[in-house]
Amino acid sequence: MRKIGALGIIGIASPREYGGSKAGHLPALIAVEEIARVYPSLAFILEVTQAPLYMIETWGTPEQKQAWLPPLIRGEKIAAVAATEPTGGSDLATLNTTAVVDGDGYVLNGRKVYITNGGVGDWVLVLARTGERASVLTVEKGTPGFVVSRRQEMMGFKSGDVCELGFSNCRVPKANLIGKEGGGQAVAMATFTVSRAAVGAVGLGIARGAFEIALKYAKERTLYGKPIANLQAIQFMLVDMDTEIDAARWLIYRPAACLDRGMAPRDIGKLSARAKYIGGEVAASVTMKAMQVLGGYGVSPEYHLARLLADAVEIFPATGMPQIMKFIQALEILK
Ligand SMILES: Cc1cc2nc3c(=O)[nH]c(=O)nc-3n(C[C@H](O)[C@H](O)[C@H](O)COP(=O)(O)OP(=O)(O)OC[C@H]3O[C@@H](n4cnc5c(N)ncnc54)[C@H](O)[C@@H]3O)c2cc1C
Numbered sequence: 001m002r003k004i005g006a007l008g009i010i011g012i013a014s015p016r017e018y019g020g021s022k023a024g025h026l027p028a029l030i031a032v033e034e035i036a037r038v039y040p041s042l043a044f045i046l047e048v049t050q051a052p053l054y055m056i057e058t059w060g061t062p063e064q065k066q067a068w069l070p071p072l073i074r075g076e077k078i079a080a081v082a083a084t085e086p087t088g089g090s091d092l093a094t095l096n097t098t099a100v101v102d103g104d105g106y107v108l109n110g111r112k113v114y115i116t117n118g119g120v121g122d123w124v125l126v127l128a129r130t131g132e133r134a135s136v137l138t139v140e141k142g143t144p145g146f147v148v149s150r151r152q153e154m155m156g157f158k159s160g161d162v163c164e165l166g167f168s169n170c171r172v173p174k175a176n177l178i179g180k181e182g183g184g185q186a187v188a189m190a191t192f193t194v195s196r197a198a199v200g201a202v203g204l205g206i207a208r209g210a211f212e213i214a215l216k217y218a219k220e221r222t223l224y225g226k227p228i229a230n231l232q233a234i235q236f237m238l239v240d241m242d243t244e245i246d247a248a249r250w251l252i253y254r255p256a257a258c259l260d261r262g263m264a265p266r267d268i269g270k271l272s273a274r275a276k277y278i279g280g281e282v283a284a285s286v287t288m289k290a291m292q293v294l295g296g297y298g299v300s301p302e303y304h305l306a307r308l309l310a311d312a313v314e315i316f317p318a319t320g321m322p323q324i325m326k327f328i329q330a331l332e333i334l335k
Contacts, residue, residue, distance in 0.1 A: 004035075004046065005075020014053055018069035025194070025256040029201045033252075036205020037212070040311040041159040043205055044318070047198040048116040052079035052125050055136060055191050059179035068123060068138070080117035082165055083127040083188055089114065089317070090324050092127065092134075092188065097167065099128040099137055106130070106137060106177075108145070108170040114317075118163030119148045125178060126167070127188050134184035138176040145170030156310035190265040196272040196319050200252040200279025203315040204245065207286035210308045211241045214290035217297075228293070237293055241286045248282035251275055273320075273328035280322055283312035 004010060012028040014020025028050065036043035049072065056068050071077035083089070085096055097110025108128055118124065124139045124146075139146050149164040179187045215238060218229040228234050255271035265272075287309045291298035298305050316322055 001075035010075055011073035014073050019073040024260040026260050029198050029256040032198045033201040033205040036202045037209040040206050041157045043202045044157050051081045051191050051195045054194050059187055077122040078117050078120050079123045080115050080121035081125045082112040082115045084114050086113050095129040097128040099130045105171050105173045108167040110167050112165045115163050115165055118165050120161045127184050130181050133182035135181050136178040136184045136187050137172045156314040193265040193272045197255040197275035199319050200275040203279030203283035204252050206283040206308050206312050207245050210287040210290035213305050214293040217294050237289045241289050244282050248278045251278045270329045270332040273325040277322050277325035280315040283315050287312045
């Protein structure tokens with residue numbers, strides 16, 4: 001993260017006064033895609049980091065922005081967003097984590113699961129119930145009552161740090177409230193809408209990486225005295241992969257391009273859910289086809305493709321299940 005921070009990659013969409021380059025959401029998304037081609041885990045960590053950045057940039061106080069954004073953009077500090085609970089990530093309205101006002105702070109209690117950067121994170125932006133509604137609170141690493149309960153091993157994204165977190169009478173200063181008290185659902189929903197397309201871009205990058213491996217292999221592997229690229233069955237798989245990638249690319253770029261043209265997150269809900277959905281589909285479909293082109297080598301962990309296959313399935317649940325992505329689109333189509 002320090003290396004990509006020094007290259008200016010983390011802050012591509014962030015304001016210049018905090019060290020970003022404000023180049024836009026689309027360039028930031030393309031950076032995620034390009035990294036995912038070769039290193040999906042890192043691309044995913046980069047994507048996840050965009051969520052706390054966006055929250056702080058959009059709803060943070062001037063003091064919060066000054067304190068948290070520059071080190072995050074430089075990659076010197078790492079942040080996480082903790083929304084999912086053991087009782088179900090799809091139903092964020094039913095939050096069991098609570099934050100109760102106590103003097104000049106909140107007392108936080110609850111559990112969060114599958115939190116990327118949860119263990120290595122210097123700050124965790126926690127979605128918690130404050131009375132009837134939700135709020136976002138930044139919890140600093142080392143705060144008494146905040147524990148990283150365990151690292152959760154996943155099939156893919158092996159260098160990702162996905163953790164279960166516990167909060168037990170954890171005191172958080174009121175100065176760490178992001179946005180208004182009770183405004184947490186709106187903050188979380190807008191943030192996920194903005195960051196979802198970048199998860200799709202991780203899927204797109206994985207698909208491109210898998211396609212490149214399959215194409216190279218098809219030209220090099222000879223059977224019956226000729227490269228297997230001469231076999232029509234292989235050609236058709238390569239064409240399908242290339243077509244799927246091409247089609248997915250424009251669906252995935254579109255919400256980011258819309259944001260860069262001034263549209264608000266509420267206007268791109270369907271587009272970003274669709275981008276995330278198609279990113280999972282293209283990653284899974286193309287890596288499965290690439291696996292078939294490579295024959296037995298496709299499933300050997302000695303080859304990079306097996307890693308891409310494992311990473312591809314992680315796209316499905318990350319920032320919301322495919323069914324939830326369809327649900328969001330249906331809401332907009334039917335209204
Ligand atoms: C690699 C990875 C990284 C992650 N990082 C983070 C993170 O940083 N922060 C964070 O907060 N969370 C994170 N998550 C959690 C992720 O957001 C959740 O896993 C996801 O939202 C699904 O929640 P769940 O696993 O509890 O499944 P559930 O919500 O229990 O869903 C179970 C099944 O029910 C279906 N379902 C649920 N509701 C409906 C409905 N209304 N209609 C139809 N079907 C429905 C789902 O589609 C799914 O098939 C991460 C997950 C992964 C895999």
